[in-house]
Amino acid sequence: MNNAPARPAIEALNITKRYGNLVAVDRLDLTVPTGVCFGLLGPNGAGKTTLIEIMEDIIPPTSGQIRYLGRPRSSSFRQQIGIMFQQTALLAFMTVYETLATFQALYSNSHTLEALIGLCHLEDIRNQLNDKISGGQRQRLLLALALINQPNLVFLDEPSTGLDPQARRNLWDIVHTIRGQGKTIILTTHYMEEAEQLCDQVAVMDKGKIIAQGTPPDLIRSHGGGGQIRLPRSSLDKIDAPVPLKYQTMENHILLETVEVNQAVGALLNAGVDLTDMEVKTPDLETVFLNLTGRRLRE
């Protein structure tokens, strides 16, 4: 039995990318283990797309090295990866099936088209022209193109941007399925819910650097701050003793911020507070994201 640790799927070693005076990626190190769905989060202009395109070998870094399965990328790298770009036009005047067949011919190893059509739910639109399909269908087709060569490593750059909630969840189902097949997925997204739903590990990027990395629960624990308990002011009317916790009194409600939500709820119960209309908000990835990158708008 071989107990040697699996080689990382892909590593970025001291990567820098400059555009004139602008440093898009700044001496960045990143390791993505094999078989995980890895989320890359960050505000607009953080350098996510630049980093992912350097890893994909679409643009060269100014300095640094990318290693795939422990080695520098070889000429066969593109046979082994799948890419779904943030913005891509499809070949004009082609049907969905013809588009898939065209891309299939570009690879030496490929899925059968029928299997791919089934996986990405393209059955109903297989004979439709590319410019006649909806946004959700288009994203599923682009995902199918990314999977056409049965890649071990799949890059998905904001795959669900602009989709309605139904289409987004449909896309998530497909990503869940391919994650279940043991493929490594690197995903960038603006949607924290998407990252929580899909990603085993997450890295938060800002100003060209990774500022936090870990599993979503770890990041929430370490960077999420406390939970919030919100109660109507009337819920304190019938208590005999003062509430044993610090709280803020607002116009119609009181707000408690605490690291240990369960203990705080217990203390409120013991004090005889009416918890009927209590609202509890626990920290999530969005809280982590805002705590790490700030709330100031930037474009």
Added chain:
Amino acid sequence: MNFKRVWAMIVARNREFFRDRAAFGWNFLFPFLLIGGFAIIFGGQEQKDFKVGVFPCPQIDSAQTSCTPDVLDRIRYVRYLGFKDQSVGMDKLKHHKIDMLLDTATFPFRYWISDTSPKGYIVERMLAGSLNNGPPQAMRRQAAVQARQIRYIDWLFPGILGMNIMFSALYGVGFVVVRYRKNGVLKRLNATPLTALEYLTAQMLSRIFLLLFTLCILWVGCDLVFKFQVEGHYIDLAILFFVGCLSLTALGLVVASRGTSEEFTNGILNFITWPMMFLSEVWFSIEGAPHWVKEIANLLPLTHLLAGVRKIMNDGAGLTDVLPELTILTVMTLLFLVVGAALFSWNK
């Protein structure tokens, strides 16, 4: 080079061409309309090269028989236009709409020409000679030269075909590839194992197939209507057209090699196509143009394509006779391919 990938790209591009019905139809209709239009304008009757305004004439624009003195009416290549009075005629003369204005109400006839109009100078000499009772005694007319008449349409037809090839090659490759670069299609293809060489080869082969296909359809269609006369061999013509298509498509690849702005590319394409249209003798001969203009024309591939095609079609030349044109076109093709491949970028 992986030919399966090249073939996939050729098929994709050809599908796009054949399915874009508007562009596809226009590709055939435009040259056909041009040839038809020119056949109507210049076909049949002799061409009237000089225009002389005549006044006073009640029938505006139709002075050929009613207002023109008999002695002048017999002169060939002169068209007479009638004007009611002098002021209307003078206005036309000032704007070079006519080459001479003639007052037939007086005798001897009064006339006006523009100092800056070469045609005015010539028509003055011509009409004056006609009024002086025959040719000068110092000249004696010899027997007429016997030669097969080349109709203007026979001379023009290769020009229109060449122009169609030029536009189709440059815009079909140059413009389309830049559009693909701008909208991300090239970037997506770059993410596959397809190499730049494979992609460019496919673009070139696809375009050459489409150009030759269009050429054949146009040739057959126009020949049915206008009955062109081909003195040389069709196989020689086909070889020359193939090399010409290759050269112009390779030039398209140079334009396509860089850039993401369709507007800028359009400007570059105009910069290339307009001089070719006028200097490569698509519409008219530049015989007599300044030497430097001819030198510029010699740098353009269309000049050599049309020169060769006209030699074969109009003069019955063989492949060895057009070897200089074939050689120049081949050298240009190689040069364009090297530059295009060296500059090509998937992203920039």
